[in-house]
Amino acid sequence: MISQDILVVGGGLAGLAAALSCDPNLKVAVVSKVHPLRSHSVAAQGGINAALGNNPDGRDDSWERHAFDTIKGSDYLADQDVAEVMCQKAVSTIYELEYLGVPFSRFPGGVIAQRPFGGAGFPRTCYAADRTGLVILHTLFEQSIKKQVKFYNEWLVTKLVVNDGKCLGVVVYDLATGQIMPVRARAVIFATGGYGRVYSRTTNAYINHGSGTGIAYKAGVPLRDMEFVQFHPTSLLGKNILITEGARGEGGYLVNNKGKRFMADYAPSAMELAPRDIVARAIQTEVDKGNGFDNQYVHLDLRHVGEEKIKKRLPGIREICINFAGIDPVDTPIPIQPAQHYSMGGIDVNEKCASQVEGFFAAGECACVGVHGANRLGGNSLLDTVVFGKVSGEEASIYAKGSEGTDSTEKILLEEALEVKTRIEEWEKRNSGEKVHRLLDRLKVVMSEKVGIFRKKKDLAEALEKISELKEDYKRIYLYGKCLRYSQELVNLLEFDSMLDLAEVITLGALNREETRGSHYRLDFKERNDKDWLKHTLVTWKEGKPHISYAGVNISKYEPEARKY
Amino acid sequence: MEYLFKILRYDPLEDKHPYFQDFFYATKEKKSLLEALMEIRNEQDSTLAFRYSCREAICGSCAMVLNGNFDLACRIELQALESTLIVIEPLPNLEIQKDLVVDMEPFWEALSRIKPYLFPDKKIQKEGHRIEERKMEKIFQYINCIMCGCCYSACPVASRDERYLGPAALAKLYRFVKDPRDKRPFSNLSGVNTEGGVWGCDTIFKCNEVCPKEVRPADGIEALRRKLVVEKVKRIFRLKR
Numbered sequence: 001m002i003s004q005d006i007l008v009v010g011g012g013l014a015g016l017a018a019a020l021s022c023d024p025n026l027k028v029a030v031v032s033k034v035h036p037l038r039s040h041s042v043a044a045q046g047g048i049n050a051a052l053g054n055n056p057d058g059r060d061d062s063w064e065r066h067a068f069d070t071i072k073g074s075d076y077l078a079d080q081d082v083a084e085v086m087c088q089k090a091v092s093t094i095y096e097l098e099y100l101g102v103p104f105s106r107f108p109g110g111v112i113a114q115r116p117f118g119g120a121g122f123p124r125t126c127y128a129a130d131r132t133g134l135v136i137l138h139t140l141f142e143q144s145i146k147k148q149v150k151f152y153n154e155w156l157v158t159k160l161v162v163n164d165g166k167c168l169g170v171v172v173y174d175l176a177t178g179q180i181m182p183v184r185a186r187a188v189i190f191a192t193g194g195y196g197r198v199y200s201r202t203t204n205a206y207i208n209h210g211s212g213t214g215i216a217y218k219a220g221v222p223l224r225d226m227e228f229v230q231f232h233p234t235s236l237l238g239k240n241i242l243i244t245e246g247a248r249g250e251g252g253y254l255v256n257n258k259g260k261r262f263m264a265d266y267a268p269s270a271m272e273l274a275p276r277d278i279v280a281r282a283i284q285t286e287v288d289k290g291n292g293f294d295n296q297y298v299h300l301d302l303r304h305v306g307e308e309k310i311k312k313r314l315p316g317i318r319e320i321c322i323n324f325a326g327i328d329p330v331d332t333p334i335p336i337q338p339a340q341h342y343s344m345g346g347i348d349v350n351e352k353c354a355s356q357v358e359g360f361f362a363a364g365e366c367a368c369v370g371v372h373g374a375n376r377l378g379g380n381s382l383l384d385t386v387v388f389g390k391v392s393g394e395e396a397s398i399y400a401k402g403s404e405g406t407d408s409t410e411k412i413l414l415e416e417a418l419e420v421k422t423r424i425e426e427w428e429k430r431n432s433g434e435k436v437h438r439l440l441d442r443l444k445v446v447m448s449e450k451v452g453i454f455r456k457k458k459d460l461a462e463a464l465e466k467i468s469e470l471k472e473d474y475k476r477i478y479l480y481g482k483c484l485r486y487s488q489e490l491v492n493l494l495e496f497d498s499m500l501d502l503a504e505v506i507t508l509g510a511l512n513r514e515e516t517r518g519s520h521y522r523l524d525f526k527e528r529n530d531k532d533w534l535k536h537t538l539v540t541w542k543e544g545k546p547h548i549s550y551a552g553v554n555i556s557k558y559e560p561e562a563r564k565y
Numbered sequence: 566m567e568y569l570f571k572i573l574r575y576d577p578l579e580d581k582h583p584y585f586q587d588f589f590y591a592t593k594e595k596k597s598l599l600e601a602l603m604e605i606r607n608e609q610d611s612t613l614a615f616r617y618s619c620r621e622a623i624c625g626s627c628a629m630v631l632n633g634n635f636d637l638a639c640r641i642e643l644q645a646l647e648s649t650l651i652v653i654e655p656l657p658n659l660e661i662q663k664d665l666v667v668d669m670e671p672f673w674e675a676l677s678r679i680k681p682y683l684f685p686d687k688k689i690q691k692e693g694h695r696i697e698e699r700k701m702e703k704i705f706q707y708i709n710c711i712m713c714g715c716c717y718s719a720c721p722v723a724s725r726d727e728r729y730l731g732p733a734a735l736a737k738l739y740r741f742v743k744d745p746r747d748k749r750p751f752s753n754l755s756g757v758n759t760e761g762g763v764w765g766c767d768t769i770f771k772c773n774e775v776c777p778k779e780v781r782p783a784d785g786i787e788a789l790r791r792k793l794v795v796e797k798v799k800r801i802f803r804l805k806r
Contacts, residue, residue, distance in 0.1 A: 035669070037712050038618040038626045098693035101683030103701055103708055103744070110695035128708075134623060135708055142682040176662060205619040206603075238595075241621045316623075323622060323640050437607040481611035483576065486663040489611040 001410055004029045005400045007170065007185035008393075009157050009212060011036030013044075013133070013382065014364025015191035016140035017389025019149045023397035029150040031157060031172060031183070033207065033491070036141050040193055040205040041385065044133025045316060046246030047115065047125035048097075048386070049379035050090035054107055055114040058122035063087045065121050068558060070380060073119040073275045074344075074373025075518035075528065076560035077225065077536070077553060082351045082370045084557075086380075089387045094126055097386065102139045104128050105313070115249040115313075117378045119275035119565065123249075125379040130244050130316040136382065157212065158494050160188065160219040160360065161416045167359035168409050171417045173494065178484030180421045182413035186403045187396040190216060190347060190362040191389060195502050199340035199452075200444040203235050203242040212366045214498020216347045217505065221355045222540040224368040224551075225345035226502070227509030228519050230376055231453050232341030233279035237297045239324050240339040243317055245378040247302060247334075248272040250313050254283065255299045255333065256291040262298075270565035277375040277519040278565060280338040284453050287337070299333035338453060342381060344372040344519065345509075348538060353392035359399055363392040370536075370554070374518025424479070427493060433478025436493045443470055443496075443503055451507050456523040460511040467504050474500060501541070508546055509537040530560050566649065567591040570605060572613065573654045575661045583661065585652075586610075592643070598651070599627055599638040615665035622777065625713035629665050630654040635715040635775035656718035672717045675730040679738040679757065684749040700745045707740035707785055709778045716772035716782050728761035732772035732782035735763060739785030742792065751796055754789070763789045 004027050008019045011032030022028045032039070051061040066087040071078045098104055098112065105113040105127055116123040128135045144151075152172075159171035161182070169184040195210020196202035217223050233254075234243040248254070254272050256262045266282040267274035274282075283298050292298050302310055302317075307330045310318055314329075321329050346368035353361045353369060363369070364385040371384055427433075450463035474496065481489045515529035516522050535550040568590045575583035588605045596604075599617055606613040618624040620639045627638040632652050643651075659667035685694070716732035717723050723731040738757060741747045757763050763786050772782040 034616075034618055034624075034626065035673075038616075038624040040619065040624075042711075043619050043621060043623050092691075095691060095693035099683075099685050099690055101685070101741075101744070101746070103704060106696060106698035106701065108697070110697045112693070113698075129705075131623075131709070134711070138708075138712075139682075145677045146680070146682045205624065207618045239620070320621060435607070483579075483612045483663075485576070485578070486614035486666050487612065488606065488614065 001182055001184055001413065003184040005185070006187045006189065006396050007031060007183060008189045008191060009170065010039070010191035010193060010364070010366070011151065011153070012039030012041035012191060012193055012364065013137055013140065013385035014389035014392070015189070016137070016144055017386045018189045018191055018363055018393035018396070020140065020143055020147060021390040021393030023401065024147070026397055026400055029152060031152045031155045031170070033154065033156040035153045036151065037137065039137065040208055041133050041137045043205065043242065044382055045130040045242060045244035046117065046249065047127035047132045047379045048094065048136070048382035049117070049120070049124050049377070050094040050126055050383065051087070051122070051124050052091060052094065052112060052114060052126065054111040055123035058114060058124055061122035061124055063091060066090060066124060069120050070371065070377055071373070071558050072563060073375055073377040075375055075563055076530070076534065076555070076558070077228070077373030077517060079370035079554040080556045080558060081554045085351060086371050086383060086387050090383055093383065093386050097136060097139065100139050100143055102128065102135050115246055116273055117245055117249050118273045118279065119270070119377045120379070125246070125249065127246060129312070130246055130314045132382065136386070156491055156494065157215065158420050159416055160215050161413055162219045162357050162360070163412050165356070165358055167357050169413050171413070171420050173490065175486050175491070178487065180417050180424070182417040184409060184413055186400040186405065187359045187361065189353070189392045189396050190360070190366050191364045191392070192366040194343045194365040195499065196340050198443065198447050198499050198503055200448040201235065201240045201337070201339040203232055203240055203339050203341045209495040209499055210343070210366070210502050211495040211498040213346055214501045216355070216360070216362065217501055217541050218498075219357065220541060221357055221360065222348040222538045223345060223505050224348035224536050224538055225374070225509070226343070226505045226539060227513055227537060228344035228374045229340060229506060230276055230342035230344060230519050231280040231338040233276055233283050233338050234300050234336040235339035235341075236320065236325055237335035237337055240337075241320055241324055242341070243300060243320070243334060243336055244314070245276070247300060247314055247317055250309060251305045253301045253304070254279070255301050256286045257293050258291060262286050262291065267565040274565040275375055275377060280453055281521060283338050293335065297335045297337040300336045301333040302329045303331060303333065342376055344368070344374065344376050352395040353388055354395060359403060361392045361396045363388040374520060424484070424490065427477055427479040428482065430478045433476045434473050435480065436477060436489065436496050439470055439473055439477070440492065440496060440499070443467070443499060447503055451510055454521055454523050455510055457511065460507055463507045464504065464511065467500060467507060471500050505539045505546060508548060509539060512548060513537065534560065566593070566644070568601070568643065568649045568651055570601070571650070571652045572664070574613075574664050576663055577661065596643045597639050598631060598641040598643055601643055602638060602653070614663040623711060625711035628656055628713040628715045628718070628777075630656065635719050637713060637777050640777065656714055658718050658724035659714070669714055671727070672714050672731065672733065675717070675734040676712070676737060678730060679734050680749070680753065681734070681737045681741065683741060683744060684747050686746070686748055694746045696745055703743045704740050707736050707780060710736060710780045711778055713777065715775045715777060719771045719775040721769055721771060722765050722767050726761070726765060729765040730757065730762055732786065735789060736780060736782035736785035739789050742789065754793060757789065758793050763793065
């Protein structure tokens with residue numbers, strides 16, 4: 001049996017940052033369902049926040065201001081102590097990345113360039129044109145070649161094995177051989193990313209099924225604040241490919257079919273650079289009012305930004321527009337619509353990225369360490385992945401060095417692997433049944449129509465019913481392809497189980513939370529209600545169903561106030 | 566519109582030889598080749614294997630050969646093709662693991678051999694480098710590389726000489742050599758001052774032609790050659806003095 005001191009699951013930014021920060025004396029490996037460079041982190045565009053104060057308009061910036069903006073942006077649901085940790089570490093994190101080779105864009109004088117982003121009091125988003133995720137992911141991958149990190153690529157983790165509140169390892173499906181195997185580990189770090197594909201319209205990659213989060217949930221780890229789903233204001237019409245917030249940071253306008261910069265009606269001082277929840281709602285409202293084009297989209301107009309700046313600062317956006325929409329933003333406005341983009345919620349972990357299960361850690365989008373609250377600011381997710389990826393690696397190392405294995409571990413792991421094998425054999429044995437991609441299509445429609453940007457009790461209750469119907473149908477699932485090597489069908493089948501659970505947890509949290517906060521907008525409860533709802537939602541899988549509970553928010557410095565931009 | 570897809574199928578554990586399988590595919594909507602492949606897999610044969618992830622030409626997963634052209638399946642629009650016959654093959658010169666999935670290990674192995682990471686100035690570990698953007702501009706072309714493997718697979722030298730590092734790895738090396746922050750010793754380049762390195766290139770420029778991200782890897786290989794020659798000449802003069 002393969003046995004590791006620390007097993008990192010996921011090869012995106014958080015996973016690589018975790019692996020690179022593990023104690024080099026420990027036996028560490030990264031398991032990823034795709035080659036690390038294929039992870040969705042590679043698609044991040046606009047930048048990463050740190051109060052460097054390099055922009056002439058940002059001289060007075062400080063990590064405290066960054067923390068305040070993050071907390072205000074979160075609609076005060078962020079844990080303030082943890083947000084402060086992230087923002088304090090941001091500055092040294094950027095210099096560290098730069099030192100490792102990240103080719104950041106520069107200002108005259110050679111300092112790292114910074115652009116304005118939504119909800120930020122100062123221009124503090126560091127960037128490499130509009131390919132920031134690409135260059136950081138490639139840099140960390142290069143570092144892992146240097147440090148000879150062990151990778152097991154194209155292994156899908158299908159189960160987190162927990163016994164007596166202690167993590168023992170995982171069960172994996174090896175795509176190349178088609179085998180199901182247990183992997184033993186003293187400590188496991190999940191850095192498995194988001195679940196965007198639960199929605200029809202998402203900026204996320206096809207692979208973002210969120211099964212890591214679902215697997216942790218099924219192993220008894222609570223999920224926190226899952227009802228907070230970020231919809232990015234600007235995704236390319238149709239394919240919903242991300243058009244970075246940096247496009248507005250560089251001066252882009254949002255314009256409706258009347259030719260009006262409608263953000264004046266929603267956020268008169270921040271305009272296009274209000275936080276994402278506010279801008280996404282504004283766009284959807286304009287479209288719903290009939291002020292959109294084809295009742296579907298509005299324009300992101302970059303023409304006045306100028307050809308030179310577009311080519312220099314937004315070359316990737318230009319390439320995407322030309323490749324996927326057949327337009328050049330230099331002379332044509334970009335048709336955009338909101339799309340699911342990010343999960344503020346995730347696996348419930350503390351500031352050390354540790355969960356309630358001993359030896360189980362999580363970092364990045366799959367985790368909820370508490371920095372984004374009800375709405376994440378643009379440029380804070382890359383920061384989150386690198387800062388807390390590193391924390392998780394350091395903390396897991398401390399844990400792994402002090403932990404001891406038990407004799408029964410291998411036996412339990414083998415039993416758990418056998419359970420997965422048996423489940424797959426049952427799917428194979430049937431003569432017919434449901435096709436998984438059809439169930440997924442149905443789930444996406446439910447989530448998009450009923451658990452989207454605007455929510456109400458009736459829709460959410462109906463969504464829960466539909467999800468439980470889908471859960472019944474999932475029991476009749478059938479594996480049509482009989483070859484288990486490189487079976488994307490099997491991947492989808494295994495991951496769909498998690499997608500159903502996540503959909504249920506998101507919807508349940510949204511139904512219960514009778515207020516509006518950040519990305520969670522209730523048409524039937526339009527105000528924020530701090531008296532009753534300034535608390536985290538926790539959903540735990542117990543005795544075959546979800547149990548909901550609540551926990552306090554750390555408010556150490558900033559008293560909640562009205563959120564105006 | 567109805568299309569006929571001829572897709573190369575091969576399961577090394579089951580089939581003696583690769584073969585083409587026909588799939589009919591009809592659609593009224595605009596679709597990328599990747600979307601069409603996914604629908605064919607979902608509706609017609611769920612064992613059809615291929616890689617994909619981002620669907621926006623940035624992750625490098627879905628490189629394959631489409632009607633004879635190397636490209637990313639996600640960025641090709643079906644309706645923009647001139648033919649309704651679409652022939653899809655895996656990247657050549659790499660072992661087929663299943664259907665369109667190939668073994669990229671030789672490609673990654675070559676990359677790891679060039680020490681693909683910055684050799685920074687250790688003195689400035691805390692504050693990072695200060696560097697004017699215009700000094701960095703020379704590397705921008707190369708940092709666009711997404712490691713899709715098109716160039717490696719299309720390279721005639723890489724296909725006949727397994728020692729050859731290939732275009733992507735050499736271009737990546739040049740990305741670091743040209744980075745004004747990089748302090749790698751010149752001796753570090755001796756590993757590519759060989760037939761398996763920069764001197765292996767046939768200057769056919771197939772890599773420049775097939776790159777979906779306009780990296781032009783051969784520019785980097787040629788620049789490395791010039792650098793090696795110039796350094797050699799400099800050394801000879803230094804010795805004479």
